[in-house]
Amino acid sequence: MSYKKSFLFPANPTTARGSSTKLSSNKDKVVYASGKTVIVRDLKSPALTTVYNGHIQNTTVARISPSGYYCASADAVGNVRVWDVVGEEQILKGEYRVLSGRINDLSWDGESKRIVAVGDGRDKFGHAFMMDSGSSTGEIIGHSKAINAVAIRHQRPFRAATAGDDATIIFHSGVPFKYDKTIKTHTKFVQDVQFSPSGDQFVSVGSDSKIFLYDGKTGETLAEVTDSPHKGSIMAASWSADSKSVVTSSADCTVKLWDAETQKAVTSWTVGSGVDHQQTGNTWNDNVNIVSLSLSGDLNVFDPRVGDKPTRVFSAPQKAVTSIISTEDDTFFAGSADGRVYSYSITKEDSSQVGGEGHPAVVTGIAASPSSDLAYSVGYDDHVRELDTASETYQPAAVKTAAQPKSIAATDDSSLFVAETELVEVFRSNQKVTELKPKSAPTAVAASGSTVAVGAENNKTYLFTWSGKELSEIGVLEKNTAPISVLAFSPDGTMLAAGDTKGKIVLYNVSKQESITSHWGAHTSRVNSLSWTANSQNCASGSLDTNVYVWSVAKPLRRVAIKEASGPGGVNAVQWLAGGKDGVLVSSGADAVVRVWNITFPPVN
Structure with a gap:
């Protein structure tokens, strides 16, 4: 007798009510944390989905480097593991203990060399380091409470923005990263922050249901998006590949698409009703499809070009x-x-x-x-x-x-x-x-x-x-x-x-x-x-x-x-x-x- 591995059915992302769940994309793949594993899920070819089991604690976030060669994944006790996504061996590049508590988000720079990890540590809330050595590349300071999200501008001069429970956004210049300014546009928890692919702007969303746009180089506030606002906490935001559109997911069970230039709502999708359909995360997949995550774990796929409903829903267990x-x-x-x-x-x-x-x-x-x-x-x-x-x-x-x-x-x-x-x-x-x-x-x-x-x-x-x-x-x-x-x-x-x-x-x-x-x-x-x-x-x-x-x-x-x-x-x-x-x-x-x-x-x- 002998055996051969065929394919797998992946688990769906782990979610928690009131918390943003970080999703990311790389070409046709959506990357997310699920229990102690990291799932690299191919939405078009399920047989190409892979699973990483290197963590011994619950994972919290995972993001593939801009080069596409490595994935950085983090867990609930402050560890970051950098591993090879090319090939089946998933060789470990490095493991670093960067915080003394839960890591909520991490971001790569445009050169796939530096990582900033943020969360809820006892002595600090963020850390910037080199992916291959773990050596420090600056300071992530300025917050008085846990940091929920981080984004790095991929073009030089590098910039980093962090968003936290203290209702502030801290703008860092770099590298090495250092404190530049505090931005106080939000009145409640800031749940997500993302730079546009062009690096010209970044966006922030929060529990106050507000959306703001900023200059990517200076951190200057450009506009507040007030057209057709969400009625609940906004948990996630993502940019289109051409940097012209932003998609947001909210606890009001809606997903909205915005024109970044006019700050007007282009499309709004309602994903059911009730707690299970609250939207907690999103990502723009393969430059065409929007993937938004329900609290129930369902991955809802939207095509902005067609229909007012998800084109597909991926449903699978979140727990054992x-x-x-x-x-x-x-x-x-x-x-x-x-x-x-x-x-x-x-x-x-x-x-x-x-x-x-x-x-x-x-x-x-x-x-x-x-x-x-x-x-x-x-x-x-x-x-x-x-x-x-x-x-x-x-x-x-x-x-x-x-x-x-x-x-x-x-x-x-x-x-x-x-x-x-x-x-x-x-x-x-x-x-x-x-x-x-x-x-x-x-x-x-x-x-x-x-x-x-x-x-x-x-x-x-x-x-x-x-x-x-x-x-x-x-x-x-x-x-x-x-x-x-x-x-x-x-x-x-x-x-x-x-x-x-x-x-x-x-x-x-x-x-x-x-x-x-x-x-x-x-x-x-x-x-x-x-x-x-x-x-x-x-x-x-x-x-x-x-x-x-x-x-x-x-x-x-x-x-x-x-x-x-x-x-x-x-x-x-x-x-x-x-x-x-x-x-x-x-x-x-x-x-x-x-x-x-x-x-x-x-x-x-």
């Missing part, structure tokens, strides 16, 4: 993917830690959020009905919810569980088995049928036909037969040496794979209630997910150790090892598509990036 199920050959569904469920299409290389009322908190498990187009999910809201996979919509019906659910399984008769803190509850048709209290706290559940397996904290797996009304114990499997974390029956029902918190997977014969092999032990940490191929010959596993393995029943010592298949935080879910007949495996985890792998199986003798 917790579980995945496969329904059709081309489609699968993933639940996430933000309570949402997303539908993915391999053919379209795209994802979208399912409709209807879902979970408001973490989705802890999803199970597909073997006999219908329904799937069932459980979450931290202590409810079982019904999802129609054909229409990709949650149904209104929901049933409350007695405690927080950990795992869910479904059988052909539409019975649902939910492992909770102390109980296993059984539901059918949105009604509770019965409950079972195992001898030890349940940790996982799986079902096949009339056989139900319940994993427990005492390292044992209990087997039950399901009559349709009650569960009757028929045996105990005891070869695991740690609490059971996940269970999966083979499709033919003859075998059960039991993964535990120490990384070991024991394969059992269900009818004989004995171990087939205990050699599936390559993981070094908790096994989070198991998925079988339809022929019951191979099983894939994903673990907290970030690795994915594909195991063989016929040859237990032979395996495919996909090392570092996820970023920091590990793999939470693996799933074969179309039962593995085409060798397509998907995996995801804490970084919310869904990766697609092509597995080659040896020929059957």
Whole structure:
């Protein structure tokens, strides 16, 4: 067996209410921070999207250098990493601790040599340094509170503008950068500041809903844009490539395009209503399309030449993917830690959020009905919810569980088995049928036909037969040496794979209630997910150790090892598509990036 990386479905940007999210562009790519990763997303060719996992803390901003060769990315504890974006190795050029707190923004100079990083440090709010050595290139001073944004004029003489929570803009001359003047045009937080590509002007926007234009060389205030103003905080601004237009995104759920010469509104787009549709960031992509970010994480693409609605919306998880199920050959569904469920299409290389009322908190498990187009999910809201996979919509019906659910399984008769803190509850048709209290706290559940397996904290797996009304114990499997974390029956029902918190997977014969092999032990940490191929010959596993393995029943010592298949935080879910007949495996985890792998199986003798 062997594997080949296919492509990936990226996560969407991390957002926070009341805060500007920094996006940037480089040709067809949009660059942004998401959790501990940096996404370089190609909007035209999704297969060309790349992910950088070099940070160990949550990332906050990332920007590609004007040369296009390097990316500078920053995190919540003040680190900046400069790395190569050309090629797959993403070689680290340098790592620098520039602030003692969160970095909110950074900017490159026009020569791709110098970087200014700003944020909320204990001893200073900004730092200017060389990208290849980290040596200082001036002082970023003048603010009394955290700095939210920074921009550097790309032409000589260099200038830098910083904007902060103290409602001021500080204009710096350079290089080396030094304080020039304080600009007090805004009355509330200044959220963003950007120089035009020509360097002739720069723009600022803030929580006072105001927009100002300034001279790029002197910092002199040129005009306030007052035509058709936003009605909420303006969170971001970007210039067109020809320096003639500015686009702004606001918490009033609108995106506006302005003529920089006349200071008049050219176009206004409304992106829904409500908190989720507040606009928190934007960038001008490929010199044509405008990309604006919703608080929900959706990336809305606008073409100023056509229409009054987004031409496309990219929707994907912002937080960890917790579980995945496969329904059709081309489609699968993933639940996430933000309570949402997303539908993915391999053919379209795209994802979208399912409709209807879902979970408001973490989705802890999803199970597909073997006999219908329904799937069932459980979450931290202590409810079982019904999802129609054909229409990709949650149904209104929901049933409350007695405690927080950990795992869910479904059988052909539409019975649902939910492992909770102390109980296993059984539901059918949105009604509770019965409950079972195992001898030890349940940790996982799986079902096949009339056989139900319940994993427990005492390292044992209990087997039950399901009559349709009650569960009757028929045996105990005891070869695991740690609490059971996940269970999966083979499709033919003859075998059960039991993964535990120490990384070991024991394969059992269900009818004989004995171990087939205990050699599936390559993981070094908790096994989070198991998925079988339809022929019951191979099983894939994903673990907290970030690795994915594909195991063989016929040859237990032979395996495919996909090392570092996820970023920091590990793999939470693996799933074969179309039962593995085409060798397509998907995996995801804490970084919310869904990766697609092509597995080659040896020929059957």
